[in-house]
Amino acid sequence: MTDKLRYGVVGCGHLGRVHAEKLASVPNAILAGVFDIIPEKTNATAEKNSCRACASIEELLSLVDAVSIVVPTEVHHQEAVRAFSAGKHCLVEKPIASTVADAEEICTLARAKNLKLQVGHIERFNPISEGFKLLPEQPRFIEGHRLSQFSARGLGVAVILELMIHDIDLILAHVKAPVREVRASAVAVISDMPDIANARIEFANGTVANLTASRISVQKMRKLRFFARDNYLSLDLLNKTGEHFLLAPLKESARPGYLPALQHEATGRKIMFRQLSYPDYDMLTAEISSFVDCIINDTAVRISGEDATAALSLAKRIEQTAMENLNRIFS
Ligand SMILES: NC(=O)c1ccc[n+]([C@@H]2O[C@H](COP(=O)([O-])OP(=O)(O)OC[C@H]3O[C@@H](n4cnc5c(N)ncnc54)[C@H](O)[C@@H]3O)[C@@H](O)[C@H]2O)c1
Incomplete structure (x- = not known):
């Protein structure tokens, strides 16, 4: 070649x-x-x-x-x-x-x-990928919001396959455990398919991801937040910025790049934080x-075909659960 x-x-x-x-x-x-x-x-x-x-x-x-x-x-x-x-x-x-x-x-x-x-x-090529390196070993709770303004394109599939699948793929790339349970609900507003959906994904290791996606939002938002026992990572995938908070014993010395956020004498704990910002590229x-x-x-x-099939499979499971609970604004 x-x-x-x-x-x-x-x-x-x-x-x-x-x-x-x-x-x-x-x-x-x-x-x-x-x-x-x-x-x-x-x-x-x-x-x-x-x-x-x-x-x-x-x-x-x-x-x-x-x-x-x-x-x-x-x-x-x-x-x-x-x-x-x-x-x-x-x-x-x-x-x-x-x-x-x-x-x-x-x-x-x-x-x-x-x-x-x-x-x-x-999204695997988002400059924010650097921020994922700060991810806690096993997040206990993940919160994702992916909100987009209305566009007539993509209405042939539910918002889960159109938008939420990006966050599903990112989460599956980081939580190395099988999915134990899925709960989901959705609303069809402008199309006949879910335009807004929320999913609660529980993994076998105890991690819970709560994802919300909408394609009829006034404002665009792409955020993922990871909560672990001793740290919290908030990433803004749209603006390529974030914050990382660390819980540490009061006596621990300052960490390079981290600023004091708060401290509590009675429990002997303190929280330090760092602002994150990643240079944008195409x-x-x-x-x-x-x-x-x-x-x-x-x-x-x-991103292999197998990764994408896993994301599709979970998206389909969410879609099926959401369709069972679908609320239509107009029926
Ligand atoms: N990665 C992302 O963030 C992202 C964003 C938008 C769209 N997409 C995906 O990209 C795909 C296309 O989306 P789009 O918004 O460009 O749709 P689109 O409707 O604007 O364009 C699709 C084009 O494919 C043409 N087409 C249809 N069947 C064809 C065939 N058999 N051979 C050749 N051309 C054919 C149509 O004429 C049309 O021009 C979808 O699968 C969508 O999910 C991904």
Whole structure:
């Protein structure tokens, strides 16, 4: 394989166009071509990014080593199977597929063909990932809020698969225990699917995660907070900032970078804290670059098909529980 990977984008909608644009900043790849079932979208994206406007998916696959699959979730499976069968590495947007069975089939095919499969759980490339290194060994309680303003795109799936799945993936990457119990409720407001959902996920090690997602919020918010026995980590994934609080014995000397927050003579305890701030960068460019480098160097991808299938499986379990308790504003 030459140093520069020949890359293609399948689907030139809202996010596919962005994938195509970001390729210009990916050092080890060139955008060879794009394809959308709507020729006008193919042509506009190809013209803007100076690459081949492919008239068919077969034409695109014949030109490239790897593709981003950025089509509606319902056709991720169909297009991933097609690309793997043609021997191409795939970056499949999240969620990996509509069903766990389809996701498992995609993973099995990628393994059988010895091709790289990465899934677009982009938050793993958030600069705030550095903050996750401060995570307590075993958080007792995790609180997540992911609120977005309304957009007509994505309404075909519940907010759990559209938004909450990002936090589900992040939490599964950090809590190394099986899920014991799921409780969930949801409200369908503007669409017929849950637009607001809350899930309480209890893990076998005792960790509890309480996640809320909404796609009809006035304000955007992406926050995760981790509570442990002797420390508390609050991360703002949108603004790339956070706070880390540590509980320590009163007599413990100051820690570099931490300021005193409060102290209590009677219990002999004190709390220290540190403000966190991480330099921003383009997360999608980082995600595609990482995928390309894994192909070139034959290393493991950051978000495997198996990780994404686990996130999908839990999201589906939450969705099913939420649907049983679905409250509709209009019925
Ligand atoms: N990682 C993230 O944060 C994130 C954000 C937004 C969307 N997404 C995911 O990206 C995917 C696409 O979302 P979008 O917002 O760009 O949707 P979109 O509807 O704007 O675009 C989808 C495009 O795919 C085209 N298409 C449909 N079937 C096709 C096929 N078989 N072959 C080629 N093109 C086809 C459509 O014509 C359309 O242009 C979805 O799976 C979504 O969940 C991920």
